Amino acid sequence: VSEIADALHFLHSRSPHIIHGDVRGVSTYTGTHSVFISGDGHAFLGNFDFTPLQFPLADFDDTDNYEIIQSVRWAAPEVINGSVPIGTRSDVFAFGLFGYEVFSGHVPFHETDPVSARRLLGKNQRPPRPETDQLSDEVWNLLQRCWRRVAPARPTMEQVSQRLQELRTQT
Numbered sequence: 001v002s003e004i005a006d007a008l009h010f011l012h013s014r015s016p017h018i019i020h021g022d023v024r025g026v027s028t029y030t031g032t033h034s035v036f037i038s039g040d041g042h043a044f045l046g047n048f049d050f051t052p053l054q055f056p057l058a059d060f061d062d063t064d065n066y067e068i069i070q071s072v073r074w075a076a077p078e079v080i081n082g083s084v085p086i087g088t089r090s091d092v093f094a095f096g097l098f099g100y101e102v103f104s105g106h107v108p109f110h111e112t113d114p115v116s117a118r119r120l121l122g123k124n125q126r127p128p129r130p131e132t133d134q135l136s137d138e139v140w141n142l143l144q145r146c147w148r149r150v151a152p153a154r155p156t157m158e159q160v161s162q163r164l165q166e167l168r169t170q171t
Helices: 002-012 066-074 077-081 088-104 114-122 137-146 157-170
Strands: 035-037 043-045
Touching: 002 043, 002 088, 002 157, 066 088, 066 114, 077 088, 077 114, 088 137, 088 157, 137 157
Parallel strands: none
Antiparallel strands: 035 043
């Protein structure tokens, strides 16, 4: 998780900022994802196709492209409803749900269809804490801060990366 936070921080620190736009670990059935694991266990960020940036997520239905429909599971409220321009904090939101995916072993809102997932996100509902010993209270709290409804209330990827670094050095 921390290597992906570092990668996003690097992208967001460029001028102009580079927004990934589709941070997620897996995409069921199609095999596309944006996080890759090397043979020696390091995580890399890839797949810069910007799917949510190309297609509005507010009005999709189950007849739309499967990849677009699935990406809503990691989408920030502003990405879903188009209320403000997509920015670095949209990636922060997606990173938080990617973290959930890593610790739970499931895509966000795996128990429901994408249209219902969009509705739940719109109502400010978030996935429950995964039952695992691998997820500390500190990391869970950080992921929850990434999911804040209003983009400016979320931490920056620099703050996320720094906090994860602090937590790594404490263990």
